[in-house]
Amino acid sequence: MTVSRMTSREFNQDTARAKRAAENGPVLITDRGTPSHVLLSIEDYRRLTEGGPSLLDAIAPAEAQDFEFEPPRLHGALLSVPDLI
Structure with missing residues (x-):
């Protein structure tokens, strides 16, 4: 291309x-000098906009159900503000 x-x-x-x-x-x-528009053939446009599966649809198993997710809380020195003086 x-x-x-x-x-x-x-x-x-x-x-x-x-x-x-x-074509x-x-x-x-x-x-x-600044890009302002793009001209595409109708085939390229349709290929870009045909709406395939979302990322979630692509990675989720077919039998996936809603589930609760509680990320762990992080603690420790990594989360403290450094003393820069």
């Missing part, structure tokens, strides 16, 4: 070139 760059002016003057470039990968459009 190739990432192309164009200025806003180039994009406004030659949108056909931008659309052709988007090979994202087109980064800059405004005064």
Whole structure:
């Protein structure tokens, strides 16, 4: 996948070139040298937004139920404020 760059002016003057470039990968459009927009083909856009499983869905077992979780309280010198003077 190739990432192309164009200025806003180039994009406004030659949108056909931008659309052709988007077939090979994202087109980064800059405004005064700062990235402002990205042009993607519809296939790339759909792939990014098709909504796969969430991270929780991916790592939780299928039979997972709600459960209580009480993290242990930490004690000791690691949690004291150091004397910097």
